[in-house]
Amino acid sequence: MSHLSQKHLLGIKNITKNDIDLILSTAQNFKEVINRPIKKVPSLRDITVANLFFENSTRTRLSFELAQKRLSADVINFSASNSSVKKGETLVDTVNNILAMKVDMIVMRHSSPGAAVFLAKRVNAKIVNAGDGAHEHPTQALLDAFSIQEKLGSLKDKKIVIVGDILHSRVALSNIFCLQKLGAKVKVCGPQTLIPKYITSLGVEVELDLKKALEWCDVANMLRIQLERQDIKFFPSLREYSMLYGLNKSLLDSLNKKIVIMHPGPINRGVEITSDVADSEQSIILEQVENGVAVRMAVMYLLAGKQD
Ligand code: CP
Numbered sequence: 001m002s003h004l005s006q007k008h009l010l011g012i013k014n015i016t017k018n019d020i021d022l023i024l025s026t027a028q029n030f031k032e033v034i035n036r037p038i039k040k041v042p043s044l045r046d047i048t049v050a051n052l053f054f055e056n057s058t059r060t061r062l063s064f065e066l067a068q069k070r071l072s073a074d075v076i077n078f079s080a081s082n083s084s085v086k087k088g089e090t091l092v093d094t095v096n097n098i099l100a101m102k103v104d105m106i107v108m109r110h111s112s113p114g115a116a117v118f119l120a121k122r123v124n125a126k127i128v129n130a131g132d133g134a135h136e137h138p139t140q141a142l143l144d145a146f147s148i149q150e151k152l153g154s155l156k157d158k159k160i161v162i163v164g165d166i167l168h169s170r171v172a173l174s175n176i177f178c179l180q181k182l183g184a185k186v187k188v189c190g191p192q193t194l195i196p197k198y199i200t201s202l203g204v205e206v207e208l209d210l211k212k213a214l215e216w217c218d219v220a221n222m223l224r225i226q227l228e229r230q231d232i233k234f235f236p237s238l239r240e241y242s243m244l245y246g247l248n249k250s251l252l253d254s255l256n257k258k259i260v261i262m263h264p265g266p267i268n269r270g271v272e273i274t275s276d277v278a279d280s281e282q283s284i285i286l287e288q289v290e291n292g293v294a295v296r297m298a299v300m301y302l303l304a305g306k307q308d
Contacts, residue, residue: 002026003305008120008127011136012177020181024146026298027291034070034294043301044073050098052108053130054080054091054115059265059289060130060139064107067296076103091115095123105300108132113170126303134168140264141174143295145182147288148219151260156183161213163189164223164245164272167196167234171223171264176202189213190245193234210245214255221262222247222273238271248274258282265289 004019012020033041049068053061061077068075078098080086085094095106105126108116113135120127131137145155152158160179166172166188179186180203187205188195195206207213214220225241235241247261261273261283269275278285 002302004302007303008116008129009138009299009303010116010120010127010129012138012141012174012181013136015138017181020142020145020178023142023295023298023302024149026302027142027146027294030070030297030301031291031294034297040070040072042072044068044071044304047071047105047300047304048074048076048101048103049105049107049300050076050078050103051130052078052080052095052098052106052110054085054108054110055131057109057130059292060109060137063289063292064128064130064139064296064300067293067300070293071297071301073105073300076101091119092122095119095125099123099125105303107300128299128303131170133170134173135170136174136177137170137264138174138178139292139296139299140171141178142299143288143292144171144175144221144262144264145178146291146295147262147284148179148184148260149182150287150291151284152218154183155179158184158219159187159217160184160219160221161187161189161207161217162221162223163210163213163247165194165225165234166190166199166223167194168226169223171221175221176204187213187216191235191241210247211251211254214247214251214259217259219260219262220247221264223264224266224268225271238268242271246270246272246274247277249276249280252277252280252282260284262288 107128107130109130110132113133115132116127116129162172176186187207189207263285
């Protein structure tokens with residue numbers, strides 16, 4: 001079995017292009033598997049995985065669980081809201097108690113940036129970061145890269161613009177690392193207040209005008225405004241945000257080419273993207289979700305094969 005150079009998947013920043021290529025090619029094989037009448041393989045029959053979600057999720061949580069079931073792993077699910085975390089148990093104690101039940105791999109979403117790295121240093125299990133605060137969301141970036149590759153071929157020299165709330169977005173950061181490692185050119189676009197100053201140090205260009213950004217790109221990844229992470233107002237109102245940075249059909253149709261539209265979900269319809277764009281034939285939003293299962297199967301399969 002080929003395997004990754006890392007024991008964990010904590011982020012995209014510190015993994016190699018070879019690792020990314022291996023995950024994407026393995027995901028291609030798993031995509032074929034899950035399109036068969038019998039969608040299950042025995043690859044993780046001897047592995048037990050715990051899904052620890054300390055923050056809300058629909059796509060990532062269900063996608064990981066389905067991926068584990070398609071790989072024949074044993075699965076347990078934990079959500080912080082109805083656990084003993086509410087009684088004051090620490091993260092490390094919680095995880096060590098779960099590992100005492102002979103669990104091999106932890107998939108964790110947490111609201112604290114760095115939570116997955118923190119855990120990986122303190123417990124004896126393979127850790128997959130399913131999103132840690134505004135830090136990284138590595139499997140989202142991998143499924144986004146897989147989906148672009150499926151639609152447009154190699155990412156080399158493809159132009160991708162990430163639009164919206166870059167400041168609070170783990171999807172933006174992981175996508176920037178992943179797309180650049182695969183040879184794509186990346187711009188970010190949004191209100192100046194939602195673009196962190198350090199972003200240009202990552203080799204990313206900033207474009208404040210949405211129409212210019214869309215005219216430049218092959219792919220636009222429209223991010224959700226993360227009101228739950230905003231403790232102050234970064235723009236006057238959602239209506240004004242939508243007028244300047246929302247993607248609607250007349251703006252899309254005014255471009256002189258057909259670009260690919262992506263969104264990691266959940267969508268705020270009518271804010272960052274209108275329904276007629278989200279549901280248009282240029283949108284690959286549901287393909288992203290479909291590909292998430294194959295990509296997460298690949299990640300867990302490859303990590304399981306990595307010796308400590
Ligand atoms: N894209 C994404 O992470 O969605 P969820 O928050 O629903 O998992």
